[in-house]
Amino acid sequence: MRYQKQELLSYIGNKQEFLQKKVVAIVGLGAIGSNTANLLARAGINLILIDRDIVELENLQRQTLYDEKDIGKPKSIQAKKKLKLINSEIKIEAFVEDLNYKNIDELINSDLILDCSDNMETRFLINDYSIKNDIPWIYAAVLGVNAMSMNIVPQKTPCFRCIFKESNAITENCDSVGVLNTITNLIATIQVNESLKILTNQEFNKSLVLFNIWNLSMQKFKINKNIHCEACSNLNFEYLDGKNTKQLIKLCGTNSFQIHGNPIDLENLYERLSKFSDAKINEYCVYSTSLTAFSDGRVLIRAENLNQAKSLYSRFIS
Amino acid sequence: MKIKVYIERTNSTKTVELKNNYKVIDLLKELKIDHTVVLVARSDSLITEDAQLKDNDNIKILSVISGG
Numbered sequence: 001m002r003y004q005k006q007e008l009l010s011y012i013g014n015k016q017e018f019l020q021k022k023v024v025a026i027v028g029l030g031a032i033g034s035n036t037a038n039l040l041a042r043a044g045i046n047l048i049l050i051d052r053d054i055v056e057l058e059n060l061q062r063q064t065l066y067d068e069k070d071i072g073k074p075k076s077i078q079a080k081k082k083l084k085l086i087n088s089e090i091k092i093e094a095f096v097e098d099l100n101y102k103n104i105d106e107l108i109n110s111d112l113i114l115d116c117s118d119n120m121e122t123r124f125l126i127n128d129y130s131i132k133n134d135i136p137w138i139y140a141a142v143l144g145v146n147a148m149s150m151n152i153v154p155q156k157t158p159c160f161r162c163i164f165k166e167s168n169a170i171t172e173n174c175d176s177v178g179v180l181n182t183i184t185n186l187i188a189t190i191q192v193n194e195s196l197k198i199l200t201n202q203e204f205n206k207s208l209v210l211f212n213i214w215n216l217s218m219q220k221f222k223i224n225k226n227i228h229c230e231a232c233s234n235l236n237f238e239y240l241d242g243k244n245t246k247q248l249i250k251l252c253g254t255n256s257f258q259i260h261g262n263p264i265d266l267e268n269l270y271e272r273l274s275k276f277s278d279a280k281i282n283e284y285c286v287y288s289t290s291l292t293a294f295s296d297g298r299v300l301i302r303a304e305n306l307n308q309a310k311s312l313y314s315r316f317i318s
Numbered sequence: 319m320k321i322k323v324y325i326e327r328t329n330s331t332k333t334v335e336l337k338n339n340y341k342v343i344d345l346l347k348e349l350k351i352d353h354t355v356v357l358v359a360r361s362d363s364l365i366t367e368d369a370q371l372k373d374n375d376n377i378k379i380l381s382v383i384s385g386g
Contacts, residue, residue, distance in 0.1 A: 118386040141383040148383045167354035174385040222363040
């Protein structure tokens with residue numbers, strides 16, 4: 001009864017039962033991820049939700065699973081609560097974690113991985129994991145009114161590293177350019193659309209797709225395998241081996257930096273921070289206007305630049 | 319040789335005159351574009367930095383997008 005409308009479609013039909021046995025891991029529960037999670041949960045697919053961040057006021061413009069009461073709470077946990085209200089029949093696991101080479105094996109054991117992250121390092125890591133373990137994944141990203149997506153299915157398509165390069169350059173991001181909430185919804189819809197095809201072993205898109213929602217334009221570009229690719233040709237998984245891992249990264253969305261250091265005593269940090277700011281504490285983190293700290297050692301710092309972020313970290317954490 | 323270049327970031331198109339043996343990477347240097355933050359397409363196919371450019375090519379330079 002619940003899935004009647006999609007079972008009527010010849011594209012899904014009697015594959016609905018098959019779909020309900022599948023597990024999709026969503027990496028990042030921000031603008032794209034909260035929309036993909038919503039659609040997949042409604043379609044009856046089991047989910048693994050991974051996000052390192054908490055909900056902030058400025059997220060509500062585009063991150064559709066959250067409301068004002070969620071501010072200050074971890075996105076993956078709040079997303080799970082909302083999704084369970086939408087569909088109590090599916091299994092949902094939620095992790096308040098930064099996906100990295102140390103925890104990727106235990107976190108994203110799934111049939112398909114959706115990249116809804118905000119940085120290239122995570123994408124190169126997912127790509128390594130995907131090729132090594134023969135699990136498909138879908139890249140999706142947004143900026144301004146533009147979005148890009150590409151399906152990576154080991155043995156059937158070129159991989160992410162065949163096309164994209166490692167870069168230390170500071171590029172335009174959602175901070176400087178902004179992002180329209182219609183483009184995040186659009187690319188999430190495309191990602192879920194392709195997920196349904198891949199999960200049910202049907203023909204899927206093998207091009208890189210680029211959208212500009214303001215101009216209502218879509219372009220498809222053919223992609224070729226790079227025979228010298230470190231990941232899919234040489235099977236050299238540098239990101240999975242932790243060789244290319246940075247301890248400090250710039251995040252998209254706000255002027256945020258993440259520093260991963262030693263485990264943090266949250267009670268102790270809360271006492272110290274309270275003297276200087278409007279700090280709050282919950283079972284997952286301590287947060288204030290300038291930083292959010294998790295017990296595993298991760299600290300998200302809101303700062304104008306890298307040096308200011310390091311300085312705040314030294315002052316309050318290390 | 320003359321090639322037509324569309325730069326997606328600035329939504330601009332220009333015609334560039336280049337030496338005959340120029341590759342994609344040479345074009346990006348000429349345009350002062352960091353090769354690590356763009357994808358380059360000829361017509362509707364992505365091409366690598368080593369690809370040889372040809373007279374009358376239609377090249378598109380697309381910015382890599384990473385926000386989520």
